[in-house]
Amino acid sequence: MTEDEGPGDGVPDVARLQRRLAEFAAARHWEPYHTPKNLAVALSVEASELVEIFQWLTPEQSARVMEEESTAHRVRDEVADVLAYLLQFCEVLGIDALTALSEKIDRNELRFPAK
Incomplete structure (x- = not known):
């Protein structure tokens, strides 16, 4: 079991991962920069970097991207x-x-009931 895994299941634990991220930032004195605004902007930038990978792929190519x-x-x-x-953003805002x-x-x- 790694330090991120929950007891007995081998699945990473969200709270432990958030704690590791907070400790990582604290060790580098980054907390003053981890405001909700800055984290939201960083989240947007990283999401854009994910989108960039798929930007010019056809739907078929995008379905095979992990190959x-x-x-x-x-x-x-x-x-x-x-x-x-996202986890750091959530941590900062509780x-x-x-x-x-x-x-x-x-x-x-409720909004979109199955037919």
Whole structure:
């Protein structure tokens, strides 16, 4: 089990990952820069870098993007960057990301009922 995994399941724990990100930033004295605005901007930049990988691909090519290791590595890195900034953003504002997502799914199920 790595230090990010929950007990007994081998799945990374969101709270532990957030704690590691906070400790990483603190060790580098980055907290003054980790304002909600700055983190939202950084999140947008990283999401744009993810989009850039797919920019000129056809739908078929985009569906196979993980087949080539060099491209797959770039996608994984950008996904990690997006998630890292999102988790840091949530930490700074006191948002539980999983609860927010669950509540949003609940609202969407009411808004868009299955036929």
